[in-house]
Amino acid sequence: MSEAAETQSEIFAQMDQVPAAGSDVIAESPLSNFHWKTTGAEAGVTLSEQGLAGHLVLRSAGNSSFEAAVEKVLGMSLPGPLQSVSDDSGRVIRWTSPDEWLLTVSNSDAFSVEQQLRAEASGHYSIVNVSGGQTILMLSGDSAEMVLMKTCHYDTHESSFPVGKVVRTTFAKSGALIRRVGESEWELIIRRSFSDYLALWLQDAAGEYGLQII
Amino acid sequence: MLCIFCPHCGEYREEEEFSARGQAHIKRPEDPEACSDEEWGNYMFFRKNPKGLHHELWVHSAGCGKFFNMTRDTVSYEIKETYKIGEQPSVVAAEK
Numbered sequence: 374m375s376e377a378a379e380t381q382s383e384i385f386a387q388m389d390q391v392p393a394a395g396s397d398v399i400a401e402s403p404l405s406n407f408h409w410k411t412t413g414a415e416a417g418v419t420l421s422e423q424g425l426a427g428h429l430v431l432r433s434a435g436n437s438s439f440e441a442a443v444e445k446v447l448g449m450s451l452p453g454p455l456q457s458v459s460d461d462s463g464r465v466i467r468w469t470s471p472d473e474w475l476l477t478v479s480n481s482d483a484f485s486v487e488q489q490l491r492a493e494a495s496g497h498y499s500i501v502n503v504s505g506g507q508t509i510l511m512l513s514g515d516s517a518e519m520v521l522m523k524t525c526h527y528d529t530h531e532s533s534f535p536v537g538k539v540v541r542t543t544f545a546k547s548g549a550l551i552r553r554v555g556e557s558e559w560e561l562i563i564r565r566s567f568s569d570y571l572a573l574w575l576q577d578a579a580g581e582y583g584l585q586i587i
Numbered sequence: 588m589l590c591i592f593c594p595h596c597g598e599y600r601e602e603e604e605f606s607a608r609g610q611a612h613i614k615r616p617e618d619p620e621a622c623s624d625e626e627w628g629n630y631m632f633f634r635k636n637p638k639g640l641h642h643e644l645w646v647h648s649a650g651c652g653k654f655f656n657m658t659r660d661t662v663s664y665e666i667k668e669t670y671k672i673g674e675q676p677s678v679v680a681a682e683k
Contacts (some may be wrong), residue, residue, distance in 0.1 A: 454597050471595050471652040526601045541648045543603055 387491070389484040390502055399440075400425055400480075403508045403568035408574055409586045417516030417582030420575060421449025423509040428562075431490075433498040434472040442493035446486065447476070456554055457539045467539040467552060475550065480504065506565050510575070513558040516582035521559060523578050524553070545574040550574070589664065591645070594671050595653040595655070604649040609640040611656040612632045639678040660666060 392398035394519065402424020409420075422499050431451070433439040443466070445448050450457045452468045461463040464482075468474045487500050512520065521529050524545045528534060539552045550562040563571050576584060589602040611674045613617055616622050641661050658667040658678045667678040675681065 404620050454595070470653060475654075530664065542600070583668050 375552050383384065387484075387487065388502075390504055391480055391484065403565040404572055407569060407572050409572075409584075410580075411586055413585045416514060418512065418514040418520055418579040419517075419585045419587060420513075420579065421511045421587045423511055425480045426504065426509055427478045427480045427486070427504070428480070428481060428504045428507055429468075429476040429487060430471055430501045430503050431474045431498070432475055432500075436494070436496045436498050439490075439494040439498040440522055442490050445493055446489045446529055450502060455538055455540060457537055460543065465550050465552075469539070469550065477509070505564055506510030508565060508568055510563060511554070511569075512559040512561060512575070513544075513555070514582070514585075515557060515578070517559055520537050520575065520578045521551070524574075527551070529553075531556070545571060545578075548570055588665065591657070591666065592669050593650060593653075594669050595649045595651045596656050597645065600647070600650055604647060605611070606646050606648045607648055608644040608654070611644040640667065640678065642676055 391401060393396055402422055405424065420533045423537060431439075431443065433451075440451055446465060447460070447466070449460055449464070452458045452466060452536055454468055454471070457465055457467040462479075464476070464478045467477075471474050476486070483502060483504060490500055503564050525542065527540050527542045534553050536541065536553050536555060539550065541548065541550045544551070544563075546562070546564065547567040549571075552560040552562075554560050561571075590599045591602055592599050593605075610619050613630070616626060619627065621631070621678055624670070638661060643657045643659055644654060645657050646652070655669055656674070656676065656677050657659055657669045660667065668674060668676065
């Protein structure tokens with residue numbers, strides 16, 4: 374660990390946000406209490422919440438030490454504008470702004486990844502754990518794109534929104550970070566405070582195609 | 588709806604994602620203590636309201652969240668160009 378990294382880890386309070394093993398604190402995802410109304414047997418849209426993941430906001434403006442640290446710890450380099458990278462274990466880095474990325478890892482890994490990055494990087498950068506503030510919805514199925522097209526004014530056609538692209542835009546009077554995971558598979562990262570509203574909106578919008586929750 | 592090119596995202600997006608933040612290129616006086624009341628008042632409160640080309644500050648608030656400048660025609664609403672903060676506009680109104 375370099376001297377600069379040591380100083381930085383002393384300055385910033387770091388906390389493992391996951392309750393310790395054996396603790397009686399129950400972790401609940403934002404939509405854990407949402408009662409979905411599913412429709413029909415023929416589901417055109419399948420929705421699942423990937424709750425309780427570890428979300429880390431990485432910020433750095435051209436700090437090569439931080440870029441190298443990300444590469445060393447995660448084995449992926451920070452993607453360019455509107456792009457994302459992922460690995461086999463399901464870790465994803467998404468570009469959100471010229472100096473900002475969103476990294477998702479499993480909940481139990483978030484703290485150790487943050488610590489490893491801090492140990493490797495020096496200089497001016499920031500890592501913030503925002504796991505409690507947002508949640509991931511996976512939308513898939515033949516009609517998933519039709520649901521997005523009801524509200525999303527960004528062109529979802531494959532020529533403008535290829536697999537792997539990430540777009541933060543307005544979504545149903547709220548906002549979402551949208552990533553195309555596969556041809557008919559989409560990932561929405563939404564704010565916790567909007568999750569009930571967006572779940573109701575998605576349930577209504579997907580109703581006509583048949584909605585299945587997994 | 589205007590289609591606005593975000594110089595940070597590198598593509599056109601709908602106007603709904605953006606917010607306008609008034610006149611661009613307003614320079615804070617180097618030494619505010621040495622300003623006359625008139626100079627400070629002009630910096631603080633007085634803005635241009637041209638008929639024709641106007642340089643404006645916009646923010647891609649629902650997208651990348653970055654500020655940038657835009658040269659826009661206030662009569663036709665035509666957007667001449669958008670450029671990053673710190674860059675100079677290439678389209679400027681003719682001096683009168």
